[in-house]
Amino acid sequence: MPDERTEGALEGSAAAPVQGGSGDDHLRERLVEPHTVLSGGFLTVRRDVVALPDGQRATREFVEHPGAVAVVPILDDQRLVLVRQHRYPVDRVLLEFPAGKLDRGESTLACAMRELAEETGYTAAEWAFGGEIVNAAAYSTESLWIWFARGLTPGPARLDAGEFVETVVCTETELHELDRAGQLPDVKTIIGLHWLTSWRSGTREMSFTAPDEHESQARPMMMRP
Amino acid sequence: MPDERTEGALEGSAAAPVQGGSGDDHLRERLVEPHTVLSGGFLTVRRDVVALPDGQRATREFVEHPGAVAVVPILDDQRLVLVRQHRYPVDRVLLEFPAGKLDRGESTLACAMRELAEETGYTAAEWAFGGEIVNAAAYSTESLWIWFARGLTPGPARLDAGEFVETVVCTETELHELDRAGQLPDVKTIIGLHWLTSWRSGTREMSFTAPDEHESQARPMMMRP
Numbered sequence: 028m029p030d031e032r033t034e035g036a037l038e039g040s041a042a043a044p045v046q047g048g049s050g051d052d053h054l055r056e057r058l059v060e061p062h063t064v065l066s067g068g069f070l071t072v073r074r075d076v077v078a079l080p081d082g083q084r085a086t087r088e089f090v091e092h093p094g095a096v097a098v099v100p101i102l103d104d105q106r107l108v109l110v111r112q113h114r115y116p117v118d119r120v121l122l123e124f125p126a127g128k129l130d131r132g133e134s135t136l137a138c139a140m141r142e143l144a145e146e147t148g149y150t151a152a153e154w155a156f157g158g159e160i161v162n163a164a165a166y167s168t169e170s171l172w173i174w175f176a177r178g179l180t181p182g183p184a185r186l187d188a189g190e191f192v193e194t195v196v197c198t199e200t201e202l203h204e205l206d207r208a209g210q211l212p213d214v215k216t217i218i219g220l221h222w223l224t225s226w227r228s229g230t231r232e233m234s235f236t237a238p239d240e241h242e243s244q245a246r247p248m249m250m251r252p
Numbered sequence: 253m254p255d256e257r258t259e260g261a262l263e264g265s266a267a268a269p270v271q272g273g274s275g276d277d278h279l280r281e282r283l284v285e286p287h288t289v290l291s292g293g294f295l296t297v298r299r300d301v302v303a304l305p306d307g308q309r310a311t312r313e314f315v316e317h318p319g320a321v322a323v324v325p326i327l328d329d330q331r332l333v334l335v336r337q338h339r340y341p342v343d344r345v346l347l348e349f350p351a352g353k354l355d356r357g358e359s360t361l362a363c364a365m366r367e368l369a370e371e372t373g374y375t376a377a378e379w380a381f382g383g384e385i386v387n388a389a390a391y392s393t394e395s396l397w398i399w400f401a402r403g404l405t406p407g408p409a410r411l412d413a414g415e416f417v418e419t420v421v422c423t424e425t426e427l428h429e430l431d432r433a434g435q436l437p438d439v440k441t442i443i444g445l446h447w448l449t450s451w452r453s454g455t456r457e458m459s460f461t462a463p464d465e466h467e468s469q470a471r472p473m474m475m476r477p
Contacts, residue, residue, distance in 0.1 A: 051345045054338040054416050065290045068299055069313035070391060072290055077340060080416050088294035089341035090315065090391065113279045114389035115302060116314035120276045121389055161437045163388045164339035164346055166295060166315065170437075191279050191305050207456055212386045212395075214439040221446040231432055 053080050056087065064088070092169035096138040097126035097215040099157065099223055100149055101177040107199065107223075108147050108179070109216070112192045122195060122205065123213045126171070135172040136241050143176060145185045147194045152178025154241055155233035157222050162214055173219050175226075175233060199224065278305050281312065289313070317394035321363040322351035322440040324382065324448055325374055326402040332424065332448075333372050333404070334441070337417045347420060347430065348438045351396070360397035361466050368401060370410045372419045377403025379466055380458035382447050387439055398444050400451075400458060424449065 056077040065072035071091040079085055100108040113120050127142035129135065136154060143149050157173040186192055197205075202220050205211040211220070225231035281302040290297035296316040304310055325333040338345050352367035354360065361379060368374050382398040411417055422430075427445050430436040436445070450456035 051336075051338065054336065054345050054418065056338050056340045056416075064293070065297055068289070069311075070297060070315070072295060072297060074293055075340070079414055080338075083414060085414050086293075087340045090295070092391075111276075111279065113276065113281050113305075114386070115281045115300070115312040116391060116393045117386050117389045117395065119386075119389075120279050121386070158431075158434050159437055160439050160442065161339070161342050161344075161346070162439045163392060163394065164342045164344075164438060166317075166341060167388060167392075168341045169388065170342070189304055189308060189310050191281075193279065203455070206383075207450075209383050212384055213389060214385050214387045214443065217385065217443050217446075218439065221442075225432075230428070 055080060056085070059084065088166065090163075090167040090169070092128075092167050093131070094129045094135075094168075094170045094172070095126055096129065096135050096142060097124045097171055097173050097219060098139045098143045099124050099173065099175045099219040100143060100147065100151065100179055101175065101223075102179055102196065103177075105199070106196050107202065108149060109195045109197055109202075110146050110192045111195055119212075121213045121216075122197075122211060123216045124173075124219050126215060136174060136238060139172075139174040139176070140238065144182065145187075146192055148182040148184040149176075149179045150182060151176035152180075152237065153235040154238055155235040156241065157219065157233060160215065160218060171215050173215060173222065175219075175223070175235070177235060199227075280305060281310070284309065313391065315388075315392040315394070317353075317392050318356070319354045319360075319393075319395045319397070320351055321354065321360050321367060322349045322396055322398050322444060323364045323368045324349050324398065324400045324444040325368055325372065325376065325404055326400065326448075327404055327421065328402075330424070331421050332427065333374060334420045334422055334427075335371050335417045336420055344437075346438045346441075347422075347436060348441045349398075349444050351440060361399060361463060364397075364399040364401070365463065369407065370412075371417055373407040373409040374401075374404045375407060376401035377405075377462065378460040379463050380460040381466065382444065382458060385440065385443060396440050398440060398447070400444075400448065400460070402460060424452075 056079055058075055059078050060076040062074045064074045074086055074088045077085055077087050109122055110125050111120055111122050125143050125146040129138045155175040157175050160171050162171055226233050281304055283300055284303050285301040287299045289299045299311055299313045302310055302312050334347050335350050336345055336347050350368050350371040354363045380400040382400050385396050387396055451458050
């Protein structure tokens, strides 16, 4: 009987956008009163009072994050540039596409260009926007914007003091093998890889152009109040 | 000249596991002194003093998370069961595979079975472990274990008070269309979808068995001290 309960649900969500719309008032939680419970360090944490769809009050605790950008850098021989670094919270060395947080007011493309250069030294002639993902929607405002870069030119990396990152070059096939073996757990890296493979197989569109032709789509689409 | 800088790097990381190993001392940060700076609410935040690979001291601030599980539920007609819910931190209604946090001491499979039943009412005859992903490794200890479920039988959902979630049934094709259109931003849902498609195309292995044959791989692989 799954149909009885769900019939029309997708239709409804496709008519309105899946991500929201005024048709979702029966799901939506609304801000009643914001509270900041941790700030001044690296993380800012809020504990807001919200109104549930039925009018009841509840609290929602979450990290305020400026958003981040990841880059899938494609060499002329089609190999991919990644970084390895120790991620203290999960106590593992992860193989990841280069990534970093947005500076205040920075476009996602400017951030992508900056992070690629800082972490790996590469600059890119052409960029294509891949998509926006949300990685911890239950407790963080973070969005990650994934950009693809090609026409790469090497240069010196400019790591900050206290930053220990090494650059690694892999083929797409090697990365799929690592993914299948459970050795590629980082979400932006798995998703960038699968989007790349979809694009190569013709089932996903991306348009590569010089950076200055991207301004319209390069800004964060959503900022919290 | 990318090769000059990176030659052998992948080899090195493939000889040792990509995710760690004693060959990574030049990258690894070590705990010097733990501090809890926020607790008692929903989130616990730590600000640890760590030793960098060069011996310098730094602080690392992160959310302590119990880990979570997501389920890709496959109906007999191959359609997939998802949920739509408002995620307050990102202020959007997201289409997601059913998911939830691990209870203390709970195996990831027991959590998957519980969350699927609570959020959608379905129980499943067969389960296959898909993989473990880390979704916010820069500032959270969270891992997400993705399970696939088939042989589904519907039943009544058991949502908690204050939980507003609706069940939606989609085809794999519809979900890929949403992904391409930027309407499927949730990371566990994108990854579950791509792993499912890889499995169907024969490039990813998964073995479905009754729940009681899964005990060995169902426990979290890593717990922080």
